[in-house]
Amino acid sequence: xxxxxxxxAADIREIISTSLAPHDALPSERDLMTRYDVSxxxxxxxxxxxxxxxxxxxxxGSGTYVGSIDLFSKTPKLTSFTEDMTxxxxxxxxxxxxxxxxxxxxxxxxxxxxxxxxxCTHLRRLRLADNNPMAIEDVYLPRTVMEIEQLHLDQxxxxxxxxxxxxxxxxxxxxxxxxxxxxxxxxxxxxxxSAALSVERVSTSRRGLVIEFARxxxxxxxxxxxxxxxxxxxx
Amino acid sequence: xxxxxxxxAADIREIISTSLAPHDALPSERDLMTRYDVSxxxxxxxxxxxxxxxxxxxxxGSGTYVGSIDLFSKTPKLTSFTEDMTxxxxxxxxxxxxxxxxxxxxxxxxxxxxxxxxxCTHLRRLRLADNNPMAIEDVYLPRTVMEIEQLHLDQxxxxxxxxxxxxxxxxxxxxxxxxxxxxxxxxxxxxxxSAALSVERVSTSRRGLVIEFARxxxxxxxxxxxxxxxxxxxx
DNA sequence: AAGTGGTCTAGACCACCGC
DNA sequence: CGGTGGTCTAGACCACTTC
Numbered sequence: 001x002x003x004x005x006x007x008x009a010a011d012i013r014e015i016i017s018t019s020l021a022p023h024d025a026l027p028s029e030r031d032l033m034t035r036y037d038v039s040x041x042x043x044x045x046x047x048x049x050x051x052x053x054x055x056x057x058x059x060x061g062s063g064t065y066v067g068s069i070d071l072f073s074k075t076p077k078l079t080s081f082t083e084d085m086t087x088x089x090x091x092x093x094x095x096x097x098x099x100x101x102x103x104x105x106x107x108x109x110x111x112x113x114x115x116x117x118x119x120c121t122h123l124r125r126l127r128l129a130d131n132n133p134m135a136i137e138d139v140y141l142p143r144t145v146m147e148i149e150q151l152h153l154d155q156x157x158x159x160x161x162x163x164x165x166x167x168x169x170x171x172x173x174x175x176x177x178x179x180x181x182x183x184x185x186x187x188x189x190x191x192x193x194s195a196a197l198s199v200e201r202v203s204t205s206r207r208g209l210v211i212e213f214a215r216x217x218x219x220x221x222x223x224x225x226x227x228x229x230x231x232x233x234x235x
Numbered sequence: 236x237x238x239x240x241x242x243x244a245a246d247i248r249e250i251i252s253t254s255l256a257p258h259d260a261l262p263s264e265r266d267l268m269t270r271y272d273v274s275x276x277x278x279x280x281x282x283x284x285x286x287x288x289x290x291x292x293x294x295x296g297s298g299t300y301v302g303s304i305d306l307f308s309k310t311p312k313l314t315s316f317t318e319d320m321t322x323x324x325x326x327x328x329x330x331x332x333x334x335x336x337x338x339x340x341x342x343x344x345x346x347x348x349x350x351x352x353x354x355c356t357h358l359r360r361l362r363l364a365d366n367n368p369m370a371i372e373d374v375y376l377p378r379t380v381m382e383i384e385q386l387h388l389d390q391x392x393x394x395x396x397x398x399x400x401x402x403x404x405x406x407x408x409x410x411x412x413x414x415x416x417x418x419x420x421x422x423x424x425x426x427x428x429s430a431a432l433s434v435e436r437v438s439t440s441r442r443g444l445v446i447e448f449a450r451x452x453x454x455x456x457x458x459x460x461x462x463x464x465x466x467x468x469x470x
Numbered sequence: 471a472a473g474t475g476g477t478c479t480a481g482a483c484c485a486c487c488g489c
Numbered sequence: 490c491g492g493t494g495g496t497c498t499a500g501a502c503c504a505c506t507t508c
Contacts, residue, residue, distance in 0.1 A: 003496065028474060039498045041276075044475090060475050061505030173462050177412040177430040177455035195412040195430035220412035227408050227462060238477065263493060274479045279494090295494050296486030477503070484496075 008036050009046035016055060016066050026056060026064040078171050078203075080158050081127050081137065081216070090129035096153050097136075097187075098124040101143075108140050111202050111213040119143045121151065126187055127216070133188045135218040145211055166211045171203040175225060178217070188219045195220045240280035243271050247285060251301050261291060261299040313406050313438075315393050316362050316372065316451070325364035331388050332371075332422075333359040336378075343375050346437050346448040354378045356386065361422055362451070368423045370453040380446055401446045406438040410460060413452070423454045430455045 012026065020026070027035065032043045047064055050056045058064050085092035103117040112120070120140050127135040139157065145166050152160060158168060176198045185192045197218040203211045247261065255261070262270065267278045282299055285291045293299050320327035338352040347355070355375050362370040374392065380401050387395060393403060413433045420427040432453040438446045 005496075030474085039500090041499095042497060045496080047475095058475065059506080061473085062507075063474060175410055175432070175460040175462070177432040177453075179430045193428070195414045197410070197412040218412075225410040227410070240477075265493085274481090276480095277478060280477080282494095293494060294487080296492085297488080298493060472506105472508085474506075475504085477501100479501075480499100482496100482498075485494090487491105487493075489490080489492105 004036075004038050005042045005045035005049070008032065008038060008043060009049045011036070012046060012050060013055065020066045022066050024066050026066065028063065078168065080156065081135065082156065085129045085134070088129070090134075091131075093128045093131065094137075095126040095128065096123070097126055098122065099148065099151070099153065101148050102140075104140070104142075108213060111200075111210075112140065112142055113210045114142055121146060121148045123151070123153075123157075129222070132222075133219070134222060135216050136184055136187055137214060137216045139212055139214045141212050142210070161211060166205055166209075168203040168211055169205055171201050174200045176200075177220075180217070184217060188217075190219055190221065197223060197225065199225070239271075239273050240277045240284070243267070243273060243278060244281035244284045246271070247281060248290065251290060255301050257301050259301050261301065263298065313403065315391065316370065317391060320364045320369070323364075325369075326366075328363045328366065329372075330361040330363065331358070332361055333357065334383065334386070334388065336383050337375075339375070343448060346435075346445075347375065347377055348445045349377055356381060356383045358386065358388075358392075364457070367457075368454070369457060370451050371419055371422055372449060372451045374447055374449045376447050377445070396446060401440055401444075403438040403446055404440055406436050409435045411435075412455075415452070419452060423452075425454050425456065432458060432460065434460070 012032075016026075026032075026047075029040055029043045029047070032046075033040050036043070047056065047058070051058065055067050056064050057067055079087070081094075082092040100122050102120055102122045104112060104114060104120050106116055108120065109116045109118060112118070114120075120142055123137075123139045123141075125137050125139075126133055127137050146161065146164055150160070150164070151157075161168060178196055178198045180188065180190065180192070180194050180196045182192050184196070185194060188194075188196075190196075197220055199216045199218065201212075201214045201216070203214070205211055247267075251261075261267075261282075264275055264278045264282070267273075267281075268275050271278070282291065282293070286293065290302050291299050292302055314322070316329075317327040335357050337355055337357045339347060339349060339355050341351055343355065344351045344353060347353070349355075355377055358372075358374045358376075360372050360374075361368055362372050381396065381399055385395070385399065386392075396403060411433045413431055415423065415425065415427070415429050415431045417427050419431070420429060423429075423431075425431075432455055434451045434453065436447075436449045436451070438449070440446055
């Protein structure tokens with residue numbers, strides 16, 4: 001383990017999961033200082049990380065406590081379809097439906113932040129969970145990010161993007177309810193006109209460059225979206 | 236301004252908005268130390284806050300940079316319907332549809348974490364934006380949180396809960412696409428069978444007590460849900 | 471009043487980036 | 490190589506909660 005605060009954080013995680021219940025108090029920061037023989041700032045860095053993970057919360061003047069959350073704890077994290085399905089207990093797979101070079105229409109260009117008619121790569125896939133259709137995904141990549149010839153359909157797109165120097169760091173997502181088109185209903189194996197969840201995502205690198213625009217349409221009978229939010233009572 | 240790091244953060248925000256563009260570099264931390272005559276930790280606390288707000292990002296070994304424009308939504312924040320509509324530029328209002336004391340059924344009891352048949356307060360409201368129907372909201376409160384007689388329909392529910400010592404601090408939300416019932420379609424003024432966004436929310440206090448369970452059904456032609464997510468490339 | 475987390479100082483060395 | 494952010498020390502005082 002590289003840094004001290006990480007080892008402290010890891011140890012506190014262990015303590016929490018083995019001997020503490022939600023809303024139990026952690027040892028005080030000064031206690032933890034002597035216990036791990038580190039400075040208070042290191043203890044606070046460790047706790048700050050755990051707070052960020054949603055595992056504990058602070059109460060000024062009182063103590064640090066174990067969070068109530070369970071499985072759905074995490075602060076919203078950007079996950080790939082595969083990661084998402086795996087964490088839900090499914091085996092993810094996919095079937096390519098289309099792969100083509102296209103010119104960005106107005107909508108796609110706006111999302112990608114490029115001029116209309118910019119050449120892009122379009123990948124359309126049926127996404128499966130335990131071999132059952134779960135979603136239809138359309139991904140649009142500017143040619144400057146990845147050429148169509150570079151794309152390997154049998155590998156994780158995120159891994160390929162990372163290897164090409166375009167690691168996704170942040171994304172804005174827009175979630176809507178839509179009614180499925182006839183084609184999409186057929187692909188997903190649900191009645192025509194069913195409601196579905198549309199998640200549109202614009203992903204950017206750490207430097208703020210737009211890497212992809214993706215629209216994923218999930219069948220509503222099998223999929224829902226979880227997020228945890230906190231209320232910042234600050235300015 | 237109470238704390239030094241807040242005044243530093245406020246000043247940096249000012250610098251950013253008046254004289255820096257996205258991806259421009261901020262002055263270095265050591266520079267800011269001498270500029271504001273504070274310790275480096277204070278500078279870092281200020282920058283940490285700005286990072287949390289999504290205004291800047293760090294690149295180890297290189298510098299701190301202004302984040303890309305994307306105006307809003309950093310870490311998802313819990314907002315009331317009124318706050319949500321206000322930030323979208325609408326005037327929010329509501330029309331009560333029902334207010335009653337009920338016994339929790341299995342579903343509601345599970346969400347509230349109370350035994351079945353626990354007495355609860357149920358409030359159903361039509362929520363309007365610029366006087367147009369936008370959503371239907373059902374809120375369930377355990378009696379221990381708020382008695383039906385204490386509830387004033389003309390006041391913000393969150394304000395009343397806070398004043399009663401039940402400040403909402405955190406919530407878990409589940410977002411689904413559903414098909415509207417005939418009654419709900421009529422109330423919202425959309426065709427029967429339209430798709431809609433259902434947001435179910437379990438709100439808890441800082442101490443982890445469940446305060447409310449709410450289900451809000453938004454018309455899909457007028458409403459979408461925005462969230463920003465980051466990818467933590469850590470263990 | 472005692473104990474807690476929140477802020478702050480004035481240093482130090484390490485890891486990484488770009489030239 | 491020099492400059493940057495990342496981690497860390499060993500203190501200090503403040504603000505808040507609890508009794």
